[in-house]
Amino acid sequence: MSLIRSNKFRLWTRALILAALLVLAFGGRHTASGGPYGSRYFPNVPLTTHDGEQVYFYEDLIKDKVVAINFIYTSCPDSCPAETAKLRQVYQILGDRVGRDVFMYSISIDPEHDTPAVLKKFATKFRIGPGWVFLTGKEEDITLLRRKLGLYMEEIQDGSGDHNLSLIVGNERTGKWITRSPFDDPTSLATLIGHDLFGGITPRENVRSYSEVPDVPKFSRGEYLYRSRCTSCHTIGAGDSLGPDLLGVTEQREHAWLMRWLKEPDKMLAEGDPIARDQFARYNELAMPNLRLDDADAAALIAYMAAQSRGVRQAD
Numbered sequence: 527m528s529l530i531r532s533n534k535f536r537l538w539t540r541a542l543i544l545a546a547l548l549v550l551a552f553g554g555r556h557t558a559s560g561g562p563y564g565s566r567y568f569p570n571v572p573l574t575t576h577d578g579e580q581v582y583f584y585e586d587l588i589k590d591k592v593v594a595i596n597f598i599y600t601s602c603p604d605s606c607p608a609e610t611a612k613l614r615q616v617y618q619i620l621g622d623r624v625g626r627d628v629f630m631y632s633i634s635i636d637p638e639h640d641t642p643a644v645l646k647k648f649a650t651k652f653r654i655g656p657g658w659v660f661l662t663g664k665e666e667d668i669t670l671l672r673r674k675l676g677l678y679m680e681e682i683q684d685g686s687g688d689h690n691l692s693l694i695v696g697n698e699r700t701g702k703w704i705t706r707s708p709f710d711d712p713t714s715l716a717t718l719i720g721h722d723l724f725g726g727i728t729p730r731e732n733v734r735s736y737s738e739v740p741d742v743p744k745f746s747r748g749e750y751l752y753r754s755r756c757t758s759c760h761t762i763g764a765g766d767s768l769g770p771d772l773l774g775v776t777e778q779r780e781h782a783w784l785m786r787w788l789k790e791p792d793k794m795l796a797e798g799d800p801i802a803r804d805q806f807a808r809y810n811e812l813a814m815p816n817l818r819l820d821d822a823d824a825a826a827l828i829a830y831m832a833a834q835s836r837g838v839r840q841a842d
């Protein structure tokens with residue numbers, strides 16, 4: 527009897543020791559793995575996704591992950607839609623890896639207005655599918671996140687609605703964090719997120735000497751502007767994208783209308799311009815952003831769209 531009891535006792539002690547060791551090794555969600563900054567640096571504040579799910583910033587969103595994070599607000603007339611459309615190109619290049627091994631988060635800095643439902647509508651407008659998560663939360667928590675991520679700028683918190691237009695990408699596990707402009711070339715951003723942050727290195731033998739590197743193509747001003755600001759939403763002759771196909775638009779619309787449209791589409795829509803209203807309804811209520819172009823930019827873009835339309839038609 528006593529023999530059995532002492533055997534049992536020993537079994538129990540062993541089980542307890544084993545359990546204690548397991549807790550030491552894997553327990554305490556905050557100490558297990560995670561990168562060098564870890565939960566001591568990154569706040570584990572609660573946020574709500576555009577699907578209404580509650581998540582915790584450090585534990586659920588970034589810990590051990592490769593992530594891209596930016597801050598937006600949905601009522602912003604110009605920079606945020608342009609930024610979102612640009613990032614959508616990165617999202618498309620990364621494809622189904624988003625939500626699987628890389629994670630994209632857009633956090634609202636106007637949480638009072640940007641409820642989960644408003645964010646969901648915003649995502650739908652941009653035809654953003656699964657993997658890319660829009661988030662809202664408490665204003666003070668979001669401000670803290672912006673500070674911790676280095677995307678908070680004292681001087682522009684003046685209620686003008688301007689905010690720091692940066693994207694931070696990082697690998698939480700390795701502790702490598704980089705800020706980039708969301709307006710950078712989408713392919714290079716996708717490479718940074720999907721390859722470089724995974725420790726990808728270019729093998730030495732593939733490194734080419736400068737003399738072999740092809741010249742940087744010299745774009746005209748119009749082409750440069752078009753490629754960097756417009757291709758996220760438009761094509762010329764390849765069909766509708768987020769916005770209408772622009773093939774032949776310079777013949778279809780009056781020059782003065784186009785000039786003004788390129789400079790202040792937001793004002794024209796607000797004034798109830800009939801073409802603007804009709805298009806707004808047709809394109810998912812996604813407003814063309816005011817890209818702060820001047821007369822010279824607008825004229826260069828019109829010349830480019832006209833030449834490009836001619837080129838496309840000749841090729842057909």
Ligand code: HEC
Binds near residue numbers: 608779
């Ligand atoms: C965020 C997406 C987005 C970006 C970026 C964007 N547009 Fe648009 N654009 C639209 C949408 C959407 C419309 C349709 C009107 C509306 O809904 O406001 C439109 C309408 C237009 C029209 C009017 C088409 C017509 O048939 O009358 C022109 C011209 C145009 N865009 C040119 C440009 C140019 C040039 C650029 C770059 C400098 C640009 N857009 C950048 C989304 C965008």
